[in-house]
Amino acid sequence: MNTFGSKLRVSLFGESHGERIGVVLDGVRPGLPLSEADFEADLARRRAGAPGTTPRHEADLPEIVSGVFEGHTTGAPLTICFRNTNTRSVDYASFRAHPRPGHADYTASIKYQGFNDPRGGGHFSGRLTLGLVAAGVVAKKMASYRYEAHIVELGGETDPKRWEERLKAVMAEGDSLGAVIEGRVEGVPAGVGEPFWDSVESLLSHALFAIPGVRGVEFGDGFAASRMKGSEHNDPFPEGGGAPLTNHAGGVNGGITNGNPIVFRVGFKPTSSIAKGGVPGRHDACFALRTPVVVEAVAALVLANL
Numbered sequence: 001m002n003t004f005g006s007k008l009r010v011s012l013f014g015e016s017h018g019e020r021i022g023v024v025l026d027g028v029r030p031g032l033p034l035s036e037a038d039f040e041a042d043l044a045r046r047r048a049g050a051p052g053t054t055p056r057h058e059a060d061l062p063e064i065v066s067g068v069f070e071g072h073t074t075g076a077p078l079t080i081c082f083r084n085t086n087t088r089s090v091d092y093a094s095f096r097a098h099p100r101p102g103h104a105d106y107t108a109s110i111k112y113q114g115f116n117d118p119r120g121g122g123h124f125s126g127r128l129t130l131g132l133v134a135a136g137v138v139a140k141k142m143a144s145y146r147y148e149a150h151i152v153e154l155g156g157e158t159d160p161k162r163w164e165e166r167l168k169a170v171m172a173e174g175d176s177l178g179a180v181i182e183g184r185v186e187g188v189p190a191g192v193g194e195p196f197w198d199s200v201e202s203l204l205s206h207a208l209f210a211i212p213g214v215r216g217v218e219f220g221d222g223f224a225a226s227r228m229k230g231s232e233h234n235d236p237f238p239e240g241g242g243a244p245l246t247n248h249a250g251g252v253n254g255g256i257t258n259g260n261p262i263v264f265r266v267g268f269k270p271t272s273s274i275a276k277g278g279v280p281g282r283h284d285a286c287f288a289l290r291t292p293v294v295v296e297a298v299a300a301l302v303l304a305n306l
Contacts, residue, residue, distance in 0.1 A: 002123075004207060005305040009137050011086035013135040014084075016120030020108040023131035024211070025138055028067060032141045036062050039080075039137050046133050046295040052177075058086050062134055073138075074174020076166055080134045084127070087120065092285035094243040099278055102272025112167030126212045126287055129294045139304040145187040147300055149292035152265065153180035171285045174275030178215075179288035181266045183295045185303065188251070189241065189260035192306050199255025200262065203306065207298045208266055213287060220250025235260075 003011040007027050014021030039062045048054045060082055067078030097120055099105035102189065104124040108116040116122050140147060153172065154163045155177035170177050193200035205217045225233050235244030235258075243259030251262040268288035273279040284290070 004075075004210065005301065008139065008301065008305040010132075010301055012128050012131045014128065014131075015122040016125035017087040017122075018117065020081045021128060021131060022065075022079060022081055023076040023135045024219075025067070025080075025135055027136060028073050028075065028078045029142055030073055030139070031193070032073040032140065033071060033120065034068050034073050034078075034141070035071060036064060036233040039134055042068040042133050042137050042293050042297070044129070046130065046290050048284070048290065050202040050289060052171065052289055053287075054284045054302075056234060058082075060189050061131060066232045074209055078138065080285040082130055082134075089273060100250075100273060101277060102269070121212075124212065128225065129211060129291070132294055132301075133209070133297045136293075139297065139300035143300055143303040143306075145300075145303065146186050147183075149181050149183040149295040149299075151179050151288065151292065152182045153268075153290075155179070167285060175288040176271035176284070177288075178284060179291075180269050181288060181292055181295050182232070182269065183264050183266065183292075183299055185262040185299055188257050188259075188262055188303065190257055192303070193252065194306075195255045198306075200252045200257055200302075200306070201255065203302045204262075204264060205302065207302050208264075208295065211266075211267045211294055211298060212292065213271075213291075214266055215269045217264060218264075219252060219264045221248045222250075222265060261300070264293075 002013065003009055005027070009026040011024040013024070020185060043060050045060070047058060047060060056174070063081045065079040067074055067076050074293060096109065096114070103121060108122065108124055120127065130234055152158065155166050157166050166177065174273070187245040201219050208214055208217050221228065221233060233248045235246045235248050237244055245261045248265060251257055252262055268291060271284050271287050273283040
């Protein structure tokens with residue numbers, strides 16, 4: 001299905017080259033101030049234009065269809081739409097017969113018996129993250145913590161001074177790169193989350209894997225914890241109580257926040273559509289360059305739901 005959440009339900013709709021794409025939020029708290037202008041800052045962070053991103057440029061102007069009256073949310077389902085205006089569907093004409101490696105062309109065709117829209121990846125396109133970012137703007141108003149995500153590794157390189165050089169080289173080859181994004185949420189009090197199925201890590205991982213191209217999620221020390229001793233990984237508590245003195249656990253114990261920042265990392269694969277592989281079209285050499293704001297949005301949606 002295309003819906004996530006219980007207290008705050010998020011539904012994505014539309015296709016990459018369809019008339020519109022968008023998101024419906026059910027469970028939005030009434031009385032939140034909201035207008036189209038509130039979305040601009042985060043939408044701009046997702047927009048293409050930087051070196052290594054797609055030459056497809058869309059205005060990405062949000063249209064609030066329902067759920068807002070006189071500048072405030074009503075509590076009814078909130079619907080936000082975006083028009084697709086800069087499409088070039090001819091680039092995708094052959095993909096029914098020849099599915100692209102690394103894409104959902106084949107699996108979507110099987111699941112939907114060939115009735116799926118293959119243009120630009122259809123409903124499986126990274127274009128749908130536009131709706132996630134819009135939903136995240138609203139969620140940040142509901143769960144008003146401090147959200148920050150940034151690239152910590154690009155194509156295996158951790159030195160930001162070498163990223164531009166790395167991108168230029170791979171673009172010249174007609175190839176692509178992946179990246180690792182680190183997310184951080186500060187100001188979350190201790191006690192948020194549930195044990196087991198609805199743990200903070202469980203819900204964040206569930207939602208983060210909905211972002212196209214995600215291949216891994218880890219919290220705190222992550223996989224490095226398996227190579228540490230308990231004395232190295234444990235987070236001791238201060239005398240008199242309070243949040244742990246260190247944060248190897250990434251701000252969560254037993255699925256519940258402990259008062260430290262929630263820290264997690266998301267691994268994105270390299271862009272699958274590459275000229276080197278004979279795939280025509282306008283594609284990002286590293287689509288992960290545009291995903292930090294998407295990661296923030298998903299984190300906000302999860303915490304608003306909790």
